[in-house]
Amino acid sequence: MALPELISVEDFFSPPERTAAKISPDGTRIAFLAPWKNRLNVWIQDLDGDASPRCVTADETRSVYIYSWTDDPRWLLYMQDNGGDENFHVYRIDLDNPDAAAVDLTPFPGARASFDLVKGRPGKAIVQTNNRDPQLIDAYELDIATGELTLLAENPGNVIMWLCAPNGDLFTNTLTADGDVEISQWDSATASLRSIKVYDGTDYPVGIFPVAISPDGAGIWLGSHEGSDRTRLVRIDVATGAETEVDSHPTFDLGNQMVLPSPFILSERTGELVGARFYGERQVIHALDANFAAVLENLTKLSDGDLGAISSDDSEQKWVVNFTHDRDPWATYLYDHATGESRLLFRPYPNLNSDSLAPMTPVTIPSRDGLDLHSYLTLPVGVEPSDLPMVLLVHGGPWSRDCWGFQPDVQMLANRGYAVLQVNFRGSTGYGKAFTKAAIGEFAGKMHDDLIDAVDWAVKQGYADRDKVAIFGGSYGGYAALVGVTFTPDVFAAAIDYVGISSLANFMRTLPNVARPFLATNWHLYVGDHNDPAQEADMLARSPITKVDQIRTPLLVIQGANDSRVVQAESDNLVAALRQRGVEVEYMVKEDEGHGFLNPDNQIDMYHAVEKFLAEHLGGRV
Numbered sequence: 162m163a164l165p166e167l168i169s170v171e172d173f174f175s176p177p178e179r180t181a182a183k184i185s186p187d188g189t190r191i192a193f194l195a196p197w198k199n200r201l202n203v204w205i206q207d208l209d210g211d212a213s214p215r216c217v218t219a220d221e222t223r224s225v226y227i228y229s230w231t232d233d234p235r236w237l238l239y240m241q242d243n244g245g246d247e248n249f250h251v252y253r254i255d256l257d258n259p260d261a262a263a264v265d266l267t268p269f270p271g272a273r274a275s276f277d278l279v280k281g282r283p284g285k286a287i288v289q290t291n292n293r294d295p296q297l298i299d300a301y302e303l304d305i306a307t308g309e310l311t312l313l314a315e316n317p318g319n320v321i322m323w324l325c326a327p328n329g330d331l332f333t334n335t336l337t338a339d340g341d342v343e344i345s346q347w348d349s350a351t352a353s354l355r356s357i358k359v360y361d362g363t364d365y366p367v368g369i370f371p372v373a374i375s376p377d378g379a380g381i382w383l384g385s386h387e388g389s390d391r392t393r394l395v396r397i398d399v400a401t402g403a404e405t406e407v408d409s410h411p412t413f414d415l416g417n418q419m420v421l422p423s424p425f426i427l428s429e430r431t432g433e434l435v436g437a438r439f440y441g442e443r444q445v446i447h448a449l450d451a452n453f454a455a456v457l458e459n460l461t462k463l464s465d466g467d468l469g470a471i472s473s474d475d476s477e478q479k480w481v482v483n484f485t486h487d488r489d490p491w492a493t494y495l496y497d498h499a500t501g502e503s504r505l506l507f508r509p510y511p512n513l514n515s516d517s518l519a520p521m522t523p524v525t526i527p528s529r530d531g532l533d534l535h536s537y538l539t540l541p542v543g544v545e546p547s548d549l550p551m552v553l554l555v556h557g558g559p560w561s562r563d564c565w566g567f568q569p570d571v572q573m574l575a576n577r578g579y580a581v582l583q584v585n586f587r588g589s590t591g592y593g594k595a596f597t598k599a600a601i602g603e604f605a606g607k608m609h610d611d612l613i614d615a616v617d618w619a620v621k622q623g624y625a626d627r628d629k630v631a632i633f634g635g636s637y638g639g640y641a642a643l644v645g646v647t648f649t650p651d652v653f654a655a656a657i658d659y660v661g662i663s664s665l666a667n668f669m670r671t672l673p674n675v676a677r678p679f680l681a682t683n684w685h686l687y688v689g690d691h692n693d694p695a696q697e698a699d700m701l702a703r704s705p706i707t708k709v710d711q712i713r714t715p716l717l718v719i720q721g722a723n724d725s726r727v728v729q730a731e732s733d734n735l736v737a738a739l740r741q742r743g744v745e746v747e748y749m750v751k752e753d754e755g756h757g758f759l760n761p762d763n764q765i766d767m768y769h770a771v772e773k774f775l776a777e778h779l780g781g782r783v
Contacts, residue, residue: 245755281327
């Protein structure tokens with residue numbers, strides 16, 4: 162057996178040739194992202210005819226990745242921030258005037274904005290922005306053609322997000338004074354909220370997501386834990402607040418759009434809920450409508466991957482879909498339901514040979530106190546899976562999860578000869594609320610024990626060499642990597658901290674303004690309130706910055722200078738403390754990045770550094 166040909170870092174992290182395709186409402190064109198001056202921009206192409214695609218945005222500084230058709234085929238909206246600061250602006254493109262520059266519809270310095278298109282409100286969008294008060298998101302109606310913004314609702318102080326029904330009614334997802342999550346309806350006449358239903362806030366560490374409003378405005382679809390450990394799909398009656406189950410899975414939670422496409426599949430024609438996604442080891446889609454069931458049956462024949470992003474024209478005859486797959490990433494198809502015909506539109510990474518990529522295998526690992534840790538193991542192709550150097554790759558959040566599918570970092574590491582283990586440790590979402598709540602008070606405690614148990618499992622199973630295990634993670638995963646080299650310094654041969662937290666107290670003090678009012682159900686519940694001296698002392702005791710004297714493991718630290726979630730001081734302070742002790746630490750800072758690197762050249766630089774660092778300390782290929 163032999164390892165396959167070395168695939169370059171550039172092949173894994175250069176921009177995809179095409180990706181993120183969406184069909185126009187009239188079914189005549191697709192939009193997609195493709196490189197222009199080495200940055201992803203939006204391109205348009207006719208579905209019929211030989212005309213070449215044309216680039217309709219012109220951002221040479223930072224890749225575009227959030228965009229949408231509007232109901233009028235003339236206009237396209239997209240979002241962009243400045244160097245990763247997450248202060249997104251909403252821009253409009255005039256597709257009838259290709260030479261016109263994009264128009265910034267939310268030109269508010271220091272503010273962030275987002276938009277939602279709502280069925281039943283042609284020519285309009287709902288814009289949410291904190292331009293009035295940095296801590297409060299207000300709701301506006303945007304006239305897409307003119308750019309005029311009309312204030313719909315000022316945030317009374319506790320609104321996490323606004324939702325607009327197709328009939329124009331506004332609803333909110335708010336946090337009560339006691340930390341519970343409340344679904345309410347906005348009364349424009351009195352400028353006040355009418356409570357519809359209150360949920361136990363401890364069941365929802367990041368609020369209730371997703372939420373969608375029925376076309377008639379009389380019902381709200383959401384994922385509920387009420388009376389169940391699992392997340393079920395329910396409908397809330399707007400008038401009475403009564404909850405009715407719509408659908409559920411016996412063992413899987415309703416999907417979480419924090420890490421996956423929205424679990425709600427809505428009809429482009431009617432706005433009704435036609436499908437729901439549930440997720441365990443892999444995805445299961447339940448069709449809730451006979452017409453969509455027929456479409457779904459044919460779509461799933463196109464690939465043995467999991468159905469990813471879906472878009473259709475307004476007639477729901479033409480569909481553009483892609484698939485997540487561990488070795489065939491995001492293959493994108495056009496399907497015509499009227500004829501039953503389909504064709505491959507593109508593969509984003511045609512240079513990647515699926516035979517050279519490694520399967521991602523679901524595995525279940527027992528924790529020392531009896532929890533099942535649902536995980537994914539990726540073993541390198543062409544080598545005996547025994548006593549391998551291994552990278553423990555830790556997800557962020559921590560209220561998130563690892564999922565099955567293509568990840569360029571996982572595949573690059575496997576191609577270098579490393580086993581890669583991804584663990585859904587306690588606190589991860591998607592495995593029931595009890596599993597998530599098992600992390601309360603367990604930062605640098607049982608959450609970390611789960612990771613160590615996973616390493617022990619991989620060694621005992623014979624996959625990993627005990628002396629050649631690295632820990633690598635971003636955000637919370639970066640914190641976990643730093644915990645690994647401070648609290649358990651003998652376990653890991655190398656560690657990579659990517660935009661990770663070194664001081665839990667400083668992290669909370671420097672969170673973005675819009676996040677600070679909404680910490681009760683997550684950071685305050687799970688870790689503590691830094692404004693309380695006793696709790697702050699406990700937080701510091703769980704912070705790697707207070708244990709830098711324990712670090713003797715080779716460490717690579719990676720940071721974006723514009724990171725608004727985990728500010729650069731989190732990395733600067735750690736690196737300075739180590740260097741003051743005379744400890745060598747590699748440190749990479751990118752001035753034009755934020756919480757995770759987006760631009761391809763920065764990703765390539767980062768993973769060259771990762772490749773070299775791990776080869777030096779674990780002995781993999783370079």
